[in-house]
Amino acid sequence: MKRRKVGNLLALSVLAYLSREPMHPYELSKTLRNYGDARSIKFTHGSLYMVVQQLAKAGFVAEQEVSREGARPERTVYAITDAGRAELRDWLRELVGEPQHEYPAFVSALSLVSALPPTEVVRLLRERLTGLDAQRAEAVAMIEKSEAEGLHPLFLIEESYRVRLLDAERAFVEEFIAKISDPAEGWGPMWAAVHGTVFESE
Structure with missing residues (x-):
């Protein structure tokens, strides 16, 4: 760079x-x-x-x-x-x-997430899903409103990209929750044991 x-x-x-x-x-x-x-x-x-x-x-x-x-x-x-x-x-x-190596805050948090007990992490991830849905709705509303007013989609391309990123992040968060919470092979019990707690799956 x-x-x-x-x-x-x-x-x-x-x-x-x-x-x-x-x-x-x-x-x-x-x-x-x-x-x-x-x-x-x-x-x-x-x-x-x-x-x-x-x-x-x-x-x-x-x-x-x-x-x-x-x-x-x-x-x-x-x-x-x-x-x-x-x-x-x-x-x-x-x-x-040229793709650049970036440092998103969420990626930093994920690299350290094991410092929290898994029951709390699942709760926080569910809260994040709600926030992601709100951000996606806001971006989609902006796109629809601007296009209805005659703005060419080219000038909204960053919002379209934002929606795709939100969709990808949402899919990842749901997958992460599933990996922690799966009744048969979930990471929750092992992870909770490290914290001296019991994993409470919802």
């Missing part, structure tokens, strides 16, 4: 939207939220302004104009540079074409 001058994924979004038209950070923030990018990339107004400054320092964006409306503070409009366009395309090619 290439080391980048500005490696924050928020910077990638900023470059993508500035490639459409110049904007000031407030407009960028509003655009990111309106297009649902806040569901994919975590940011605040402060972090957005910081990333824009980093991109400017790296030569990927440049000040185009400074304006003021009434008593409001000055607003600097930024435009993407040729170097910024090249960085945007190169970065996207890397992210789309």
Whole structure:
């Protein structure tokens, strides 16, 4: 994975939207939220302004104009540079074409899950299933609403991917519960014995 001058994924979004038209950070923030990018990339107004400054320092964006409306503070409009366009395309090619090793919190928890007794783990996993169902319903509702309003599915592809990931995770969690709870060959009794407890299957 290439080391980048500005490696924050928020910077990638900023470059993508500035490639459409110049904007000031407030407009960028509003655009990111309106297009649902806040569901994919975590940011605040402060972090957005910081990333824009980093991109400017790296030569990927440049000040185009400074304006003021009434008593409001000055607003600097930024435009993407040729170097910024090249960085945007190169970065996207890397992210789309090359699988990256990521560190999801749930995977970290699974690697340590034996520290909890199995009866509690099964209960927590069932709670997770409820949460996954809620997230899936939210994503599906967003897709259906946006498509009904005329938005092309291409611009919702990250939500479609999110739904597939949720489906895969749900299937895994159900399988894990079954492996712990199976009456004949379940891991529950052995696991519970390590904790000095008795496995209570629902």
